[in-house]
Amino acid sequence: MPFDFDEPIDRRGTHSTKWDAVGRVLSDPAPDTIPMWVADMDFRASPAVNEAVRALADHGVHGYFGDDSGYKKAVAAWLEKRHGWAPDPDWMVQTHGIVSALGLAIQAYSEPGDGVVVFSPVYHMFANMVLANGRRLIESPLKQIQGRYEMDLDGLKGLIDKQTKLVLLCSPHNPGGRVWTADELIGLADFCLANELTLVSDEIHQDLVFDNAEHHVTAKVAPQIADRLVTCVAGTKTFNIAGALTGTAIIPNPEMRDAFNARKMAAGLAANNRFGMVVCEAAYENGEAWLDALLPYLQANRDRFDAAVAENMPGVRSMPLEATYLAWLDFSGTGLPQDEIYERIERKARIAINRGDRFGTGGENWVRFNFACPRARLDDALSRLIAAFA
Numbered sequence: 001m002p003f004d005f006d007e008p009i010d011r012r013g014t015h016s017t018k019w020d021a022v023g024r025v026l027s028d029p030a031p032d033t034i035p036m037w038v039a040d041m042d043f044r045a046s047p048a049v050n051e052a053v054r055a056l057a058d059h060g061v062h063g064y065f066g067d068d069s070g071y072k073k074a075v076a077a078w079l080e081k082r083h084g085w086a087p088d089p090d091w092m093v094q095t096h097g098i099v100s101a102l103g104l105a106i107q108a109y110s111e112p113g114d115g116v117v118v119f120s121p122v123y124h125m126f127a128n129m130v131l132a133n134g135r136r137l138i139e140s141p142l143k144q145i146q147g148r149y150e151m152d153l154d155g156l157k158g159l160i161d162k163q164t165k166l167v168l169l170c171s172p173h174n175p176g177g178r179v180w181t182a183d184e185l186i187g188l189a190d191f192c193l194a195n196e197l198t199l200v201s202d203e204i205h206q207d208l209v210f211d212n213a214e215h216h217v218t219a220k221v222a223p224q225i226a227d228r229l230v231t232c233v234a235g236t237k238t239f240n241i242a243g244a245l246t247g248t249a250i251i252p253n254p255e256m257r258d259a260f261n262a263r264k265m266a267a268g269l270a271a272n273n274r275f276g277m278v279v280c281e282a283a284y285e286n287g288e289a290w291l292d293a294l295l296p297y298l299q300a301n302r303d304r305f306d307a308a309v310a311e312n313m314p315g316v317r318s319m320p321l322e323a324t325y326l327a328w329l330d331f332s333g334t335g336l337p338q339d340e341i342y343e344r345i346e347r348k349a350r351i352a353i354n355r356g357d358r359f360g361t362g363g364e365n366w367v368r369f370n371f372a373c374p375r376a377r378l379d380d381a382l383s384r385l386i387a388a389f390a
Helices: 048-058 067-082 098-109 125-134 153-157 182-194 223-228 254-266 274-286 288-312 338-347 375-388
Strands: 094-095 115-120 136-141 144-147 146-150 164-170 198-202 227-231 247-250 326-330 365-372
Touching: 067 094, 067 153, 067 274, 094 098, 094 254, 098 125, 098 164, 098 198, 098 227, 098 247, 098 254, 115 125, 125 136, 125 164, 136 153, 153 182, 164 182, 164 326, 182 198, 182 223, 198 223, 223 227, 288 326, 288 375, 338 375
Parallel strands: 115 136, 115 164, 164 198, 198 227
Antiparallel strands: 094 247, 144 146, 227 247, 326 365
């Protein structure tokens, strides 16, 4: 079945955060601003998803959702087929998205004032959730080795203390697009064990991997950490259904799972999102052909973006991207101050982006661009960007 990712779809007036709430990142935006900030895609979802939505509407009764057994089986089957890991459905706890899962894990496995490690620069909600829960943020700066990020566990040793309780890992990494190797994940797991740290592995981008890169599920390659591990997965990024706000925390240790469920209950989050559960299950079971068609399109967009930057924007470089649809550009070589970099992108090029300094230490003078859009829109954005830095 062909899927038309070139189809322009007008998302304005649909309560879209990316399109209708662009004022959150850009005051008084121009009418023709191109949003390249929020991490969702401007493509129509898989037919399997939209058929499930239509079936829900046709049925017409939208009560509480109770039986999640089919959903859990679908998650387990997907993980086994795509990633070679078959978790027990009994280990799974449904969450209202992955950010919610991070917050529940922070509450369940640490106390106010305890330290929580993030590898920065990283998705800004990691730090936001740590601080919002009254924990102490410990930033472990990623090293750049041959143009890509690597964890510095030797440096991290000097940053932690006995009150450090958790490590939050973004795998694959957002915004750097790194797919961590098995050896890197094993090394991190061993570090956590040696220092009595709980590891929370956010693997929401696990299916959006390019070229010959292979995503490694932390739980699969580092089983020694199983009793101190929470693996967070979701179909929402994979299948462009982020509005479903549905995720899964996979927790093999029953005591850790009970503690997580206790925080979920205390927050009044015991009921599952009926629409999210149904559409995610449909996507996992019948959306694979759509995903297999999407990945080459995204990879071609990535290559087009990188080539345009390399050929036309001296002093700007893209970090090599192994996963995600989020380009990460370093503008430091332009010699321009950070405020002028943002001014040229947001005002001259009229593109809404994620400013790099929001991602923490190491994000200064970097910018994140979402290239998951029809190619004509990408080309328009690239033309504007090149002109703004001519």
